[in-house]
Amino acid sequence: MTHPGSDSTTPLGWEDTERTQRRMFGQLAWVGALACLGTLAFQWPTPTPRDLIALPLLAALLLGLLLAVRRGWLSLIPAARAALLGLTLYFLVGLWPWPGSGGGHLSLLSESTYWFPVLYAGAFLLFAPREALRWSAVTYLLALAVCLYRLLWGPEARSVDLAASVIQFQMVGLIMILMQATFGAQRGQLLAARQAARQDPLTGLANRRAGEERLAELAHAGRPFTLVVFDLDHFKAVNDTHGHAVGDRVLQMTARLSRGLLPPGGVATRWGGEEFLLILPPLEPGALQTLLDALRASLARERVDGVRGVTASFGVAVSAPGEPPERVVARADAAMYAAKARGRNGVQHAELASVDQSLPVGDA
Structure with a gap:
């Protein structure tokens, strides 16, 4: 991705694509922060110890990164990586039924599973297709590792109900990644065609x-x-x-x-x-x-x-x-x-x- 403000590598010196990505990042950051605070409010006055610490920190991280991007202190892609990393770690930890967590029940996966498709979609919206695919694949494999550990060696090992939940969770995640990868490749082709239509082929400047x-x-x-x-x-x-x-x-x-x-x-x-x-x-x-x-x-x-x-x-x-x-x-x-x-x-x-x-x- 090019940096806004200069015509260094692409005819789109005003950076339509990055402006759209910045808007997406802003929307995801606000929704994520509000979801964190909303979850904490629903648990109040007895929030889980883990969420009492993790959710305010996660909301502060998202809003802090958004402020840094808008003020120009941090470019978009590093901020997006940090935001997705924080969210991914939180939801991966949430896959384990921590004592008193309220979100993980014996022989079931926690509500964290609902958010993994959002993580995959966010990666493909903010990153180039190849990086998004790598990011999503690593997240998918880590989630699979946690689920397999629970299924084979955890307190609910060899539970049929848990196995069914794991299979559905992993199948939905795999399908989501494949769909996003396909759409990402098509989007890349459209952006390339759009750039070619606006670029002088001899000099590489805007036409x-x-x-x-x-x-x-x-x-x-x-x-x-x-x-x-x-x-x-x-x-x-x-x-x-x-x-x-x-x-x-x-x-x-x-x-x-x-x-x-x-x-x-x-x-x-x-x-x-x-x-x-x-x-x-x-x-x-x-x-x-x-x-x-x-x-x-x-x-x-x-x-x-x-x-x-x-x-x-x-x-x-x-x-x-x-x-x-x-x-x-x-x-x-x-x-x-x-x-x-x-x-x-x-x-x-x-x-x-x-x-x-x-x-x-x-x-x-």
Whole structure:
């Protein structure tokens, strides 16, 4: 899974999938915490010694992990692992009929069995299919080990009623894991197809469709953004002189450099041909200029099969409240063409069209 806030490995720089997983984790954490406290309330005023300690700790763990994820102190996957580990240990312990537990009766499995399908489903919702399958398989085998120990050597050993309960419990768990694994594989295929539809196959950046969707999302949410459109200078001459294969590698190099300089929340898009678009969060003018200077300097330093000193013309536009995204793009595009008209290899701000913002780097 990628980290939110950057366009490091996938065109979905705004991370639809992780946002959905975060929402799922939040829902599971709240439901789990409320279930813990509700169980304790039902047992009151005579809760079992085990639950009197374990349930408040488990509720605190779930809510603490949720807070850590929302504050950015902990990423989603480690938090999900810790939450599932705590829940799994609690329900595994609950499979044994502890004295005075109220949940385990001779020759029967405890109410903990009801929650194991939830553990399996939660793993497949939060983790990649392969990790979810490993997690569920380990949980299943541990539960099977506890049940077999009770069935063979526990106080209710060789009980027919217990054997029937164990068989049903394990069969339901196995079917649940197989179903979730199948759905997880299908979901992975759908996500891969979705990513392919939004990703430029040559550079690996978001394609134009993905960029337009991101802009529409920002406009719908009323969030401001900075837009940078840039076009490689004299790119046709690169193709004519060195061949299209070298030109493709120049585009890949440009994508790599653009992606590496993105701030958190930024998205790099191949807008078409040798034209790129950067969707950035609001930045101070100095920070934006530093970013663009770094990109221009990196382009000028790189060497690709004899091509060196690559330059580009940049147009910058900052969204205004209520302004349609296509208008912001049009202003940035016009500023980029103004930079080309002024000699290329420069940065032109749409809001400051009369002010020279060009800072030449390298050969034009």
